[in-house]
Amino acid sequence: MTDVVVAGGGLIGLSVAWRSAQRGLSVTVVDDAPGTGASYAAAGMLAPVTEAGYGEEPLLRLCLASLQRYPGFVAELAQAGGVEVALRTVGTLVVGFDEDDVRALHALHAFQQELGLEVEPLTGREARRREPSLTPRVRGGLHVPGDHAVDPRVLHRALLAAAAAAGVRMIRSRIDAVRVEAGRATGLRLAGGADLSGDAVVLALGAWSASLPGMPRLPVRPVKGQILRLRGAAGLLAGTVRALVRGRQVYLVPYAGDGLVVGATVEERGFDAAVTAGGVHDLLHDAIDVVPGITELELVETLARWRPGSDDNAPLLGPSDLPGLVLATGHYRNGVLLTPVTGDLIAELLASGNVPALAKPFTVNRFRR
Ligand code: GLY
Numbered sequence: 001m002t003d004v005v006v007a008g009g010g011l012i013g014l015s016v017a018w019r020s021a022q023r024g025l026s027v028t029v030v031d032d033a034p035g036t037g038a039s040y041a042a043a044g045m046l047a048p049v050t051e052a053g054y055g056e057e058p059l060l061r062l063c064l065a066s067l068q069r070y071p072g073f074v075a076e077l078a079q080a081g082g083v084e085v086a087l088r089t090v091g092t093l094v095v096g097f098d099e100d101d102v103r104a105l106h107a108l109h110a111f112q113q114e115l116g117l118e119v120e121p122l123t124g125r126e127a128r129r130r131e132p133s134l135t136p137r138v139r140g141g142l143h144v145p146g147d148h149a150v151d152p153r154v155l156h157r158a159l160l161a162a163a164a165a166a167g168v169r170m171i172r173s174r175i176d177a178v179r180v181e182a183g184r185a186t187g188l189r190l191a192g193g194a195d196l197s198g199d200a201v202v203l204a205l206g207a208w209s210a211s212l213p214g215m216p217r218l219p220v221r222p223v224k225g226q227i228l229r230l231r232g233a234a235g236l237l238a239g240t241v242r243a244l245v246r247g248r249q250v251y252l253v254p255y256a257g258d259g260l261v262v263g264a265t266v267e268e269r270g271f272d273a274a275v276t277a278g279g280v281h282d283l284l285h286d287a288i289d290v291v292p293g294i295t296e297l298e299l300v301e302t303l304a305r306w307r308p309g310s311d312d313n314a315p316l317l318g319p320s321d322l323p324g325l326v327l328a329t330g331h332y333r334n335g336v337l338l339t340p341v342t343g344d345l346i347a348e349l350l351a352s353g354n355v356p357a358l359a360k361p362f363t364v365n366r367f368r369r
Helices: 011-022 057-081 099-114 124-130 152-165 277-290 292-296 339-352 357-362
Strands: 002-007 027-030 092-096 120-123 140-144 169-171 175-181 184-190 195-203 220-231 240-245 248-255 259-263 298-310 316-319 325-329
Touching: 002 011, 002 184, 011 027, 011 152, 011 195, 011 325, 011 339, 027 195, 057 152, 057 339, 057 357, 092 099, 092 124, 099 140, 099 240, 120 124, 124 140, 152 169, 175 195, 195 339, 220 277, 240 277, 248 277, 259 277, 277 292, 277 298, 316 339, 316 357, 325 339, 339 357
Parallel strands: 002 027, 002 195, 027 169, 092 240, 195 325
Antiparallel strands: 092 140, 120 140, 175 184, 184 195, 220 259, 220 298, 240 248, 248 259, 316 325
């Protein structure tokens, strides 16, 4: 018996586990392959501003709150587990490839201004001054100084180490079901039939969150993203470049000295794991249009994973319809960014029994209102 059983050892599950253990709770995490889900493919953009969508202001506020926690979060992680996670704080450049793309960026800029966000409009020439490897065809852009980046694979390692140091137990097993007794979640049934009991069960299974037997229906679905990793990009880009290329979005995120992530497709294809010729073609085509030097790089990895999409693109945080089952899922495009705030909020709920004010707009109840 443990205080908290966390289903899922990705960034979100581990953050909840670590923060809960720090509050004195006994915590067990179950995952058959921790760190191989969405975070394995993620580019690691911490980008509340450049991910902000029309009508998603509450999500933006949560994203900004999480970004604010990031420097303290990674410093504490390094101290707790010994793994340093570098925060890249050079900002993000968004560029438009043709006139229509730039018009769309201007509309986005007007929205960002309404929200009081810090964004500087740039001409094509000014954009190229910041990133000289951009094609001269780029027509204009925006500079967003506050949107940062982190390497999600390193972040996962850091969380594993910090959680272990805080006494979190990790069980590497497939999960077959949420156990329900007398109308309450009481633990997990593991592959092979073993039962694991806990006072509270946290569901942090990302895109798989709606697939376990024994659970209430949840508005979480897999949204496929294909992504590429390239090598040899040292000095090519100073920071993240996002581009609108004939209406299609692509992002270029430097990592680990000479690496570059190019992402990502957004596809409603369930758990389809195929890396497709079309997906790779579109990403490379758009990336090379924006930064022609990419053509020289070595393509070292192609992969597909699934974002946990929700009906309003915001996460599901807090109590569920099943007593004892707590939700920490549905983070869609912002899982890496929302890792610190999710850990804090869910740990507070588990320790105090109260839903923190910041989490209230994100309970599953909102879909009934
Ligand atoms: N946050 C970037 C993506 O979901 O592709």
